[in-house]
Amino acid sequence: MRGPAWPIAALLVGYPVWWALGFGGLSVVVLAVPMAVLLWRRRPIRVPPGFGLWLLLLAGYLVSGIMLAETPPGTYGELGPGRIVGYTMRLALYTAVLIMVLYLGNLTERELPQLRLVRMLGVLFVTTVAGGLLGVFLPGFSYTSPVEWLLPRWLGDNPFVQNLIHPTAAQTQKVLGYAMPRPEAPFEWANAWGSNVSVLLVWAVVGWWVYGGPRHKLFVAAVIALAAVPIVYSLNRGLWIGLGLAVLYVIVRVGGRTRVALCGAVAAATLAFALSPLAPLVAQRLDKPHSNDIRAFTVTATLAAARHSPVIGYGNTRNAMGNHRTITTGRTDWCTTCGHPPLGSDGQLWLLIITQGVTGAALYVAFFLRAVRRHWSDRSPIGLAGVLVMGLVLLYMFVYDGLVTPLGLYLVSFALLWRNA
Known part of the structure; x- marks a missing residue:
């Protein structure tokens, strides 16, 4: 926590x-x-x-603010404090992560060695696994935070703000046809936990396996084994696909004895998992893709609304009329399945399309694609891991929101690539 790197240590280690x-x-x-x-x-x-692309993304978000009062066809709601708060907080986050990238890139190797930064992310991986286990074994854990006590009620009760300031261990959802807790601690949503644990696992392997001694390797192997429990209980298919593609990416890009050893380790881990009590839960989740209809409705409604402001979007999300089962809007005592997530809540790509139009979505994709293209030739462990994370960003944008914490980890990974070059 000493020296110029203290804000980064406070953010990652002190999270x-x-x-x-x-x-x-x-x-x-x-x-x-x-x-x-x-x-x-x-x-x-x-x-x-790529700095200019992110500045254009920010500028476009400012321009989209002129559409906050508009209500596209098929949606409902009026301009109010909640819409303004959501817009302002997203703007603050987009700006803050850019400042963080600039700060990381302007620290020297002496002030913040690359390996130290990677291992800070590894520490956060341990925190994430601990939070996931808390969500599995104590899913009802939650409390009113000091920030929640201090905020005025009209602000603290805003659903977007509430998810950020109210610590909870898990989200309980009927994914398998019955109430099932999905780990989310120490992040804001279960899907954010899934995105973050996969990114942090990549850096934990680099910091403590690739660059670690025997004790480091033993430690990270044990933590990854423990992580399998909340990863499975998260019922998070996007996370499972991301991890599978990450393993495939590493096998393809490394060579020689490393590839052979990795294939052997993957085969052993697959066999151990298949014989474990966790395997039937994965099979149940794959047999019950109940969220497909919800996502299809929300994405379709997002694209339909965005067609009325395709260039600059609407500044914030909107609520659609009805959901995938009924034209009724809102959850009631007689219709517990009514209601729906806000438009754009099923992936960062869709969020950008509704908030900033196709312009914002194109700039976001271009920023991370450019990072992949520029650093593809960097075959160092940090280079390979950084490009992998950029690829996960482009995969997850179809199923996960980048805001709030995932976007920060995406851009820390981007900064590691930049510093490595």
């Missing part, structure tokens, strides 16, 4: 404290303030390749 206080995903916004001050004093400021 459990932020979560316990009720800041959680907002911690990057808080720490962006000292980062910006320290960065200003270090002028001139180096900027990464």
